[in-house]
Amino acid sequence: MSISETDSLSHADLSHLRGQFPILSQTVHGKPLIFLDSAASAQKPDVVIDGMAEMMRSQYANIHRGLHWMSERSTEAYEAARSRVAEFLGAGSREEIIFTHNSTEAINLVAYSYGSLIRPGQAVLISEMEHHANLVPWQMLRDRAGIDLRVAPISDDGDLDLDAYSALLSDGKVALVAITHMSNVLGTVTPAARLVEMAHSAGAKILLDGSQAVVHRRVNVRELDADFYTFTGHKLYGPTGIGVLYGRRELLEAMPPFMGGGDMISSVTFEKSTWAPVPAKFEAGTPAIVEAVGLGIAIDWMESVGFDMIEAHEAALTKHALRVLPDVPGLSIVGKPKDRGGVVSFTMDDVHPHDIATLLDRNGIAVRAGHHCAEPLMRRLGLTATARASFAVYTTEHEIDVLAATLRRIRQFFV
Amino acid sequence: MDACSLYDAVIVARSRSPQYAGTAKAETARAQGTNPLCGDRVRLSLCEERDGIRDLRHETRGCAICIASTDLMAETVMGRTKADALELARRFTDMLNSQSSAADLDDEAGLPGALQAFLPLKTHRSRLRCATLPWTALGEALKHD
Ligand SMILES: Cc1ncc(COP(=O)(O)O)c(C=O)c1O
Numbered sequence: 001m002s003i004s005e006t007d008s009l010s011h012a013d014l015s016h017l018r019g020q021f022p023i024l025s026q027t028v029h030g031k032p033l034i035f036l037d038s039a040a041s042a043q044k045p046d047v048v049i050d051g052m053a054e055m056m057r058s059q060y061a062n063i064h065r066g067l068h069w070m071s072e073r074s075t076e077a078y079e080a081a082r083s084r085v086a087e088f089l090g091a092g093s094r095e096e097i098i099f100t101h102n103s104t105e106a107i108n109l110v111a112y113s114y115g116s117l118i119r120p121g122q123a124v125l126i127s128e129m130e131h132h133a134n135l136v137p138w139q140m141l142r143d144r145a146g147i148d149l150r151v152a153p154i155s156d157d158g159d160l161d162l163d164a165y166s167a168l169l170s171d172g173k174v175a176l177v178a179i180t181h182m183s184n185v186l187g188t189v190t191p192a193a194r195l196v197e198m199a200h201s202a203g204a205k206i207l208l209d210g211s212q213a214v215v216h217r218r219v220n221v222r223e224l225d226a227d228f229y230t231f232t233g234h235k236l237y238g239p240t241g242i243g244v245l246y247g248r249r250e251l252l253e254a255m256p257p258f259m260g261g262g263d264m265i266s267s268v269t270f271e272k273s274t275w276a277p278v279p280a281k282f283e284a285g286t287p288a289i290v291e292a293v294g295l296g297i298a299i300d301w302m303e304s305v306g307f308d309m310i311e312a313h314e315a316a317l318t319k320h321a322l323r324v325l326p327d328v329p330g331l332s333i334v335g336k337p338k339d340r341g342g343v344v345s346f347t348m349d350d351v352h353p354h355d356i357a358t359l360l361d362r363n364g365i366a367v368r369a370g371h372h373c374a375e376p377l378m379r380r381l382g383l384t385a386t387a388r389a390s391f392a393v394y395t396t397e398h399e400i401d402v403l404a405a406t407l408r409r410i411r412q413f414f415v
Numbered sequence: 416m417d418a419c420s421l422y423d424a425v426i427v428a429r430s431r432s433p434q435y436a437g438t439a440k441a442e443t444a445r446a447q448g449t450n451p452l453c454g455d456r457v458r459l460s461l462c463e464e465r466d467g468i469r470d471l472r473h474e475t476r477g478c479a480i481c482i483a484s485t486d487l488m489a490e491t492v493m494g495r496t497k498a499d500a501l502e503l504a505r506r507f508t509d510m511l512n513s514q515s516s517a518a519d520l521d522d523e524a525g526l527p528g529a530l531q532a533f534l535p536l537k538t539h540r541s542r543l544r545c546a547t548l549p550w551t552a553l554g555e556a557l558k559h560d
Contacts, residue, residue, distance in 0.1 A: 352478035354453055358421065358542060370453050384454030384476070414427065414479070 008312045009393075017305065018394045020045040031364025034399045039184050039212060039343050039390030040368050041234045044298070048238060051297040052290050063289055064263055064280075078289050081296030082279070088299045089229060089246050090220035096252065098245040098282045099292050103211040104133040106230035106245035107178070109282060110207055111137035113255040114176065114228075115145060122175040123148035125168055125204070127160055127190075128380050129183045132373040134209045138178060150174065154380065158186035158335030165195070169202035177206040181213035181229075185372045185388065186335035187318070187343035189213065196225045205251065211235060215392075216314055216341045218307040221246050233291060237392075238298035242291035245282070252278040259284040302393075310393045314342040317391045317400065324404045325389075330411050334386050342391035345372070348407060351414045353387040359410045360387075365403055421539055422479065423532040425487070430479035435489035439470040448552030450544055455481045457549045461556050467496040471553075478545050480536070485549035487529045497557050503527075504550040511536055511543050 009017065018024050021043045026033045035043060055077065061070035063078050079094075086094040100106040118124065124138045128151055142149040152165040160179075168174065177199040182189045192208055199206040207228035210219055214231045221229045226246070233242035247255075257264055257275055261284035265273045275281045302310065321344050325331055330349035348356060357369035368388045371378045378384060389403060438460040448457045455477030462470035471489040475482045492500040507530055533546045 352481075354478040354542070354545065355422075355480070358539065362421075378454075413422070414431065 008316060009309060014313075014394075014396060018396075020047070021394055022046060022049070024394060028364045028366070029362050034365040034402055036389040036391065036395065036399065036403060037366045037368050038215075038392035038395070039235065039388070041240070042215065042237045042392050043394065044237055044239070045301050047301050048294050048297050052239060052294040055290050055293055060290065062286055074289055077293045077296075078287070081292040084296040084299055085244055088303075089214075089244075090222050091246055092222060093249060095278050096246055096249050098247065098252070098279045099287050100230075100243040100245055100282075101241055101288060102234070102243035103209065103230045103232035104137075104243070106232075106243050107134055107207070107209065108137045109245055109258040110176075110178075110228050110230075110247070111141045113258045113282075114205075114251065115141040115147075116256055117254070118145060118147050118175045120146040121148070121173065123150050123173050125150045125152060125165075125174045125177045125179075125199075127152045127165075127179050128154045129158070129160075129186060129188065129374065129377045130178075130180055131184055131209065131211070132375070133211070134178055134180060134207075135376065147175075148173070151376075152179070154188075154377075158183065158188045158337040160188070160190055160195075162191075162194070162198075166198055169198060169204060172203050174199070174202060174204040177204050178209070179206070180209045180211075181219070182210075182216070182341050182343075183337075183374075183377075184212050184343060185345050185374050185377055185386070186337055187340040187345075188335065188337035189217070189339040189341050191339075192224050192226070200225070212341065212343070217311060227251055233295040233298065236295070236298055237301060238295040239288075239291045241288045242295045244295075247278075249278065252282070257281050257284070261285045263287075305393060313393060314391055314395075317395050317397060318342045318344070320397050321389065321391070321400050324400060325407075328404055328407045328411065330415075331407060334381060334383070342395070343388065344390070345386040345388040347383065347386055348411055349415065351411060353385040355414070356387045356407070356410060359413070360403070360406060363406050365399075365406060367403075420535040421542070423535070425529060425532050426479060426483040429483035429486045433473070433475070433482055433486040435472050435486050436474065437472040438474070439472045441470070444556045446552045446556035448548045448555070450477075450481075450548055452544070453478070455545065455548060457481065457485050457552050459485075459549070459552050459556050463497065463557075467494060468492050468500055469494075473549065475549070477548075478542075480533075480542055480545035481548055484533060484546040487532070488549045488553065491527050491530060492553065501554065501557060504554055507533075507550055508547050510534070511547060513537075 023043045059073040061074045063075040082097050083094045086097045150168050153161045181192050196206050205227040208226050210229050210231045215235050227248050229246040231244050234240040264281050264284040266276045267274050334345040353369035370385050439462040441462045442460050443463045444461045446459045458474040460472045473485045475485045
């Protein structure tokens with residue numbers, strides 16, 4: 001695809017780009033689809049859809065097992081996807097990339113496996129704005145292993161309270177910090193490099209939940225100096241069923257396996273099994289082969305658009321949304337973080353977010369409404385639910401204008 | 416804007432100003448229903464006498480559908496016997512859950528007119544629970560005596 005050399009997508013570039021997403025030309029309830037729910041899951045470009053179908057049509061077999069041509073081709077494609085992800089995240093080596101089924105599984109893997117190395121009396125530190133995926137596994141670990149679970153507070157604006165974070169680390173008992181790189185509710189992009197540095201100086205390792213962040217910004221795990229980093233393929237214009245755990249090699253090597261089964265062993269007798277080297281040790285059973293390949297294609301596609309372009313376009317959209325939405329009578333935006341990605345949660349007087357979402361849907365506009373898998377955060381904000389519009393590289397300013405205009409009419413309808 | 420048949424005028428009106436909000440004067444039972452998916456919460460306060468439901472009031476935090484459904488439920492079950500109210504709860508829930516089209520059901524269900532406003536929910540299945548939540552809570556309230 002050819003995109004002009006400016007730092008933002010021109011109108012022509014954007015319509016060309018949108019043309020690559022077949023779903024965007026659908027209508028819903030007779031209206032053109034306006035898809036503002038990409039933070040829940042992004043739509044897929046033709047190259048991903050076609051690439052996965054093509055693999056199943058022409059070069060598919062189980063991997064690592066067959067001594068035949070088809071298996072070798074599948075294995076190559078799967079392992080090439082691993083290399084692609086390693087390069088994408090700036091990992092030190094491809095063995096540091098473990099394929100999981102989603103971010104949730106990646107976090108559970110760390111909570112179970114690295115978690116088994118954490119001793120009673122030690123602590124895990126999370127924040128108030130975690131997705132349930134980065135909260136419940138740690139609660140389960142706490143209850144299983146008798147460790148302490150600490151929660152770093154956020155400000156009313158939705159920024160992490162760094163003083164409190166520092167204080168919670170100060171007794172040196174925190175073994176692991178697990179914190180989001182970007183909030184799926186507030187859009188807050190956390191100061192990851194600082195968080196890592198502070199964790200390390202307190203002797204803690206750190207996991208960053210990059211499920212939202214990798215979609216919008218270039219991430220380099222070595223520059224961040226992160227110990228673990230997780231993301232999920234379906235939010236990154238790739239398929240469902242594939243997720244990624246990056247882990248520093250020496251940590252992964254010291255960790256026990258998560259699940260047992262085929263492919264993760266080097267030898268098995270009835271008395272004892274020995275584990276395969278990483279990453280195979282953590283990939284028991286037949287993995288999501290076609291989905292991993294689809295994820296590799298999605299990453300190639302994003303790189304072809306260019307992260308500078310993606311960032312600039314989404315920053316412009318977010319700025320636009322923050323300008324036009326507050327003009328809607330009764331609308332208030334939730335949070336005012338210093339650095340916000342393309343996620344805007346809002347409420348509108350006492351019109352319930354589910355009514356907002358249903359009425360937007362009748363007008364072809366898809367948004368998310370509810371607690372966004374972050375109930376403790378909702379409680380912290382004094383809310384039970386919000387509506388959320390989230391933006392992707394294919395979102396247009398016009399769509400945000402239609403959202404604002406439709407919200408005005410919804411409010412009139414209820415008041 | 417396409418407001419869709421789901422937001423019938425009576426639903427919007429009742430959600431804006433419920434007629435049966437509050438607590439029953441001589442309360443004999445209470446019950447609560449919550450929907451963890453959206454945080455909606457219905458609190459029912461009931462005065463039941465031997466011949467039936469004398470008073471039913473509610474405090475509802477939720478969407479328009481949920482508030483209106485609770486309010487219209489209070490209106491319809493007041494004065495009915497317990498058995499009657501439970502039967503109505505069953506019919507209302509069955510009507511929403513059944514696969515048959517709204518048109519087929521109008522007569523068959525024999526539901527009081529006001530409750531027919533919820534028939535369009537049949538094509539908005541993700542919102543069904545908003546309307547059935549108060550009826551489930553009512554079932555609970557009536558069970559405990
Ligand atoms: C911040 C964050 N973490 C974790 C997840 C979990 O992703 P998945 O459901 O793909 O495992 C999500 C997505 O819902 C998210 O937004």
